Amino acid sequence: MxxxxxxxxxxxxxxxxxxxxxxxxxxxxxxxxxxxxxxxxxxxxxxxxxxxxxxxxxxxxxxxxxxxxxKLLWNDGHWAGIGIHYSGLITNLGDMQLPDDAQYLSQSAKSIGVTLNPIDYTLLKSRHVGLLTGIGVEFNNFRFDNNIALKQENGVTVPDYQYEEQHIRLSKSKLYTCYLNVPLLVEFQMGRRNDFFINAGMVGGWRMGTHSKIKASDPRLSGKFKNHSNFGLRNFHYGYTLNIGYNHFAISATYYRSTLFKDGKGPRVQQINVGLSFIL
Known part of the structure; x- marks a missing residue:
C-alpha cells in the first residue's frame, strides 16, 4: 500500500x-x-x-x-537715387533771410531743383554703420519773385534794370546751375532689417554749367532768352548734407557753406536745399 x-x-x-x-x-x-x-x-x-x-x-x-x-546683413548705402528739392538762397544757417544787398534775389516757391545720383559705393561697413561715397548731378533753378535779369558789370554780378527802364514786362526769370557732386557720408542703419537709416557728412561739387533765363511778354520783346555767362559763380562748392529715411524714401537737406558767388563778384549768399529723395 x-x-x-x-x-x-x-x-x-x-x-x-x-x-x-x-x-x-x-x-x-x-x-x-x-x-x-x-x-x-x-x-x-x-x-x-x-x-x-x-x-x-x-x-x-x-x-x-x-x-x-x-540681422547681420548691411543694406546698401542710401545715396543713389532721384530727388526733388527747393533751392534757397540765405545769408547763413543763423539767418535764413537774404542780406540787404541781395533783396533782388528774392525767390518764389517755384525754385525747384532735381538731383540725379546714379552711383553709390560703400567703403567700409559693419552691422549697423558704414562709410560711403558716390557720384551725383545737381540741377538748381533759382526763380526770382521780381523777375529781375542779371548781368556782370566790371566783373561783379548785379541786377539788369534795362528792361524795367524800357517798361518791358518780364513774366519769368531764373538762374540755373548744374554741379557734379561727390559725397563722403557716415550712415547708421536701424531696425530688424536695417530699413531705417540716417546718413550725414560732407559733399563737394564742380560747377558744370550756368545760365540765366528770362521770358518777356511784351509787344516790343517776346520770347525766352538765355545768357550763358558764369555770373561770377564759384567753380566749386562744398557743404554738409543730412538724409533721414525708411527703405526707399528719404527727407534730405544740404547746406552749402561756400558762397554762391565768388567774393567781390556778387552778394554773399549761401545755398540750402530741402527735399525728398527716392533711393534706388
Missing part, C-alpha cells in the same frame, strides 16, 4: 510539474512580451518620430541661421 501510494504520488507529481512549468513559462513569456512592448516601442514608430524630430530641428536651425544672417 505504501509503495502504491508513493508511486501514485510520484506519477501525479510528474504530470503536474510540467504543466506548472509550462504555465510558468507562458506567464513569463507573456510578461517579457508585455515588458518589451511597454519599454521599447515599435522601431518603425521610433524612426518616424526621430525623422520628424530631425526635420524640425533642421528647420529650426535653418530659420535661426536665416534670422541671424538677416
Amino acid at each position: 505504501i509503495k502504491k501510494a508513493l508511486l501514485s504520488t510520484l506519477f501525479i507529481g510528474y504530470i503536474i510539474c510540467p504543466a506548472q512549468a509550462q504555465n510558468t513559462d507562458t506567464v513569463s513569456q507573456k510578461r517579457e512580451t508585455f515588458v518589451l512592448e511597454e519599454g521599447r516601442p515599435d522601431r518603425s514608430k521610433s524612426r518616424s518620430n526621430q525623422s520628424k524630430l530631425v526635420v524640425a530641428v533642421n528647420n529650426f536651425s535653418q530659420k535661426s541661421n536665416s534670422d541671424r544672417h538677416s
